[in-house]
Amino acid sequence: MIGMAMRGEADIAIGPITRTAARLNVVDFLTPFQEEGIGFVMKKIDSPLLEQMFHVFRPISLVCWVAVVVSTVLTGIILTILAKLSPSAEHKEASLSRNLWIALSSILGQEDCPRPTFHQGYIILGFWWIFITLIMALYASSLAAFLTVPLPNAPLRNLEELASQTHYKPLVTQGTNLFHLFKSAKGGLHKRIWEMMSDMPKITVMDEAFSLVETGKYAFISDSSELRFELRNKCDELEIAQDSFLLTQLSFVVQKNFPFKDAFDHQ
Structure with a gap:
């Protein structure tokens, strides 16, 4: 959708699109409608x-x-x-x-x-x-x-714990902001996560990611609200990590210098 808006093939790209500095160089964002954290989902570990x-x-x-x-x-x-x-x-x-x-x-x-x-x-x-x-x-x-006090079934609580274990392999959708965030990391926690993705299956849609998560071998990283929405019928099998990270703004996208941008912002 970013490419279509950039090339003028679409007037506006509607969706939960993350505002980043790299994207601001090629497209314009409308007024953010939501602040979103990043989380990850994994399969619950059932007690014997x-x-x-x-x-x-x-x-x-x-x-x-x-x-x-x-x-x-x-x-x-x-x-x-x-x-x-x-x-x-x-x-x-x-x-x-x-x-x-x-x-x-x-x-x-x-x-x-x-x-x-x-x-x-x-x-x-x-x-x-x-x-x-x-x-x-x-x-x-x-x-x-x-x-x-209910005991959580989630085996991992945050990104640090995900990077410190070997059971779950992190998973992100190809071409997304998160994919490039981990890929371009020069060091630290994000670099460790990217190294764990060396043999990550190529996925382009969320259904593919959740199919892999249900095998119990992968943890899918994405927007927390999207994960919660997808889990509405799978809460007995899957669990979202307790802590979110990387608070971002979600907005719609228009072509650079779009003439009606101010009108959309005021609406």
């Missing part, structure tokens, strides 16, 4: 089924879970030893399996489980109840926050 099954254990760390298991066993062992040493304890209270069940049932909130009949056992069980109450309060608060 086994990992989804154990989501309930994620609110607290593995170390905490190990500490709870070890504490449960130690509590049962201590109760068994005290029952054997206490003259007031009944014979059945010296059973390790019985005392392990007492400790475990306290965690599960079982009200009809057996209780020690000797004073030392009541003291140990009292401290155990306090410990379990604190652990359950910590777990409940962490679980509420874990379920309330």
Whole structure:
């Protein structure tokens, strides 16, 4: 469209065309109608089924879970030893399996489980109840926050993370402003992205790009609004990176020194 307007084959090129210094040398832009950031879209990474099954254990760390298991066993062992040493304890209270069940049932909130009949056992069980109450309060608060705040499925958040990984290959449409931006980069982040595009498939339309993105091997870089529009029916499979970059202005294009440019601008 830029070429058609430049050659006078069209009076005006209508579309989300990015204003750049190079284009201003050959065509004129009308008043910008929108400021746009650049983003990229990639395929979501689905959690394995086994990992989804154990989501309930994620609110607290593995170390905490190990500490709870070890504490449960130690509590049962201590109760068994005290029952054997206490003259007031009944014979059945010296059973390790019985005392392990007492400790475990306290965690599960079982009200009809057996209780020690000797004073030392009541003291140990009292401290155990306090410990379990604190652990359950910590777990409940962490679980509420874990379920309330959705975890993003996007594996990458910004262009820096895209340039620092090897799973996704960046992808842009041939001949666009972004294509020339990365191609002409002399160094830095944009140069690293261009080097990752060395074997990039040649695409000219967005449908081709999204077909490649759905394979899970590519991340397509384009205007954020266009990406959001294309994702309206694919939000369960694809995800846009959290951060945008390179804020630009979008405008329509007319031929250089177009006589009706001011009239269009005022409209």
